[in-house]
Amino acid sequence: MFLQPLLAKKIIAEVKKMYEREVIIVNTDGLIMASTNDERVGRFHEGALICAKEKRNVIITKEDEKKLKGVKAGLNLPVFSDRDVIAVFGLTGEPAEIQPYGELLRKMTELFIKESWHLEQSQWRERMLESFMIDWLQLKEWSPGFLEKALLLGIDLASPRQMILIQGYEWSRYEIEQMTHIWKSAYPSDLFIRWGNERILINHEVPKHEQRDRLLRQILLICSFAHTANSRYAAAGAGRAVASSSLTDSYEQAEKALAVSLKRKTPIFEEDLKLDMCLTEISPGTRNEFPQRVFREALQRLELMNTIRTFFHHDLSLKQTAEDMHIHINTLRYRLSKAEQLTGLRFDRTEDIVTMYVALYFLDQDTK
Template identity: 30%
Template sequence: MYFLDGQLAKQIVNRTMKIIGHNINVMNKYGVIMGSGEPHRIGEVHEGALLAISQQRTVEISRASEDTLQGVKAGINLPLHYKGDIIGVIGITGEPTELGHYGELLKMTAEIIVEQANFIEQAQWQSRQKEELIIELIKADGPFSAHQRSWASQLNIDLEAPRVAAIIQVQTDEEETSANSMLKQILHLLENPSRGNLVAMTSMTELVILKPAFLDGKAWDAELESERIDQLIARLPDELRSRLKISLGHFFPQPQQINRSYQTALETLAIGQQMQPSQSKYLYEDYSLLVLLSALKDNWRGQELMAPYQSLIDADKNGQLTKTLTTYLQHFGDLQQCASALFIHRNTLRYRLDKIEAITGSNLQQLDGLLQLYLGQVLLE
């Protein structure tokens, strides 16, 4: 059952009074005036409307009989219907004999306004529900709940469809309303055509997109998805493109792991902006090791991993030894190539490596010692 409220009644009055030069009243299903060209009458009970509702017919009131009913002036009162139910009454003030040709026209106009308002309200409700579901999916962990499945079914969303998360962020030093306006432009582009994207605003400056993972209908292809992101960026105005950051998370084959995809997109965005601030697009595949290790940084295990490399940084005042280690790692322990890259003698390189081992307590001739220094460097830098 749909109910008339004051805002919609006012809208009907304003729009229909432009059609004719007579006062219009809109009453709810209880006969209370909700909107009127004579605002002082709002809130009064209109007995003519009560008659129209109870008898389910048009009620005409002449000037001669207007004093016999409470809150009534001469005019025509027509029941308003929505999906077969009477939801209120529209009244036209004036002599009924002069208003007959207006009645059905205004009734039809008012009912169209009600239908439009209900359609917009339902669309807005569905959009809010979809956003809330998306946000719940990216925050939840584990199998989908019965509630989530029912919720998705009502919104015609297939939770079993393979998806991958992407994040779009607008960089701004101005008011957030500016960024929000830009995000709405992007949202429009993503939904026209939608290509099955599920999109939600997670903040005034950020969108999350749960994208269908199989663009070719068969398998996940990160390169193909990267090309699709390039196409989106190309559709954007120059001003917006220069302030946009997009990250694409990792694809997990289990649909209920979409929250993990979102987490990898978040971490890819953070790491990508730190390492390549001038870029607009960041892909998980380009930063996968850093993303996987990022959770260790503030963990005691991460602290232990970083300890040997941290001791090297503390002891290496001019940065010579850390540069030597970086080059050594880049050349996979090949002494000759490393020495050549550093423009030093091989014996000098051996001396520096011995100092690194003494400071860090790591054996560079063993994989676990070398690996710990490499991971410590990754985590710290």
């Protein structure tokens, strides 16, 4: 492992917040990568080179300033990764005074580097997984390179798979990590992938005796966490279990289920879709035009549209609708009569009821 200059500069920036004296970070060739004194960056430091080669602390005295190139009186300490020196940490000042600070700052630097390395490895795996998933969904035949990646990532291509899409908001890294932990505590072999800014893709490895209730509980846990973390609803759609080679089918099903979940505000399994299965296939142009044809002038009357929407929400119950809207039942009857006049449709005819329901479905779906 090598310490990159960018990371060295970040470490120096953190050290400056807690230590006032001059500090440098030097690579194993003796070149200063970062310093609280910008003028020293890029210069050779002979004391640090000795420190790196001999893997020991090197005290620099005033006399050494005359003999060693590029040094100042102080202390040089090797920075380790496992047993290898990856950099040298240098402080100026009287060695006896700065020794305690030196050891503390060296340890802090090693921890900072270790955390950064783990983060880098994690991000590398995330990028690999995302790239692999794109290939998995797009390739018609699995190439040798694809199979090699699967082996490298430890992915079993023989197991049935089920795609799940979750959509919420722009997730933070912390939220992704927490949700990954929640999910993998139940399904450790699943692939949990950030899929754009607002989506999560779960490639679920279906066990031999899958329990749908258990899977639903995990989906609800993720949605509940998202709501608790950001007070915003997260929708979830699940496709059907398919062979690994037919993953695209399950993904497309998950997309359809997700579209319905966004409307109903509850997780949806594609296999449960009935009327929605047909409605999601309608072209965007028709979806946009149909409500205009059905509701006509009523579309411009927000109170009237809200009344119609609430009436359908309560399964055409006059009593429940009036109670929900806090209006007299005669007021409700008047509004519904007005809606019938403006639309030319009636609430006591099955065909007209279905027509208005479908128009409302398109209207609410396409204004989200």
